[in-house]
Amino acid sequence: QVQPVESGGGLVHAGGSLRLSCAVSGTILRGSAWGWHRQAPGKQRELVAAINRGGDTKYSDSVKGRFTISRDYAKNTVYLQMNNLNTEDTAVYYCNKGWIYGVGPWGQGTQVTVSS
Secondary structure, three states, rough: OOEEEEEEEEEEEOOEEEEEEEEOHHHHHHHEEEEEEEEOOOOEEEEEEEEEOOOOEEEEEOOOOOOEEEHHHOOOEEEEEEOOOHHOOEEEEEEEEOOOOOOOOOOOOOEEEEEE
């Protein structure tokens, strides 16, 4: 299986925004639910947002109302728009197939650092 390729991370001040992108194979994107996960230092990786084949979305309580997951079939890309970031959002962000758990190969992730 082909690894997803995440991008768009960076350093941002608290209250700022970032949009993450995840490039995947076209066939795999259409056939699966996709999620964004994050792993902060010393913590387990957690699912923060997911979108299924029908377009339904879900979010963890910690990001609900601030993050938005979307996908673009024409660009074979899954996005995560992150607004009103805070220091607790600092983590490496990954995308993967799956509605609950990541079930495909993991990519390298993209680092998001939020300064106070």
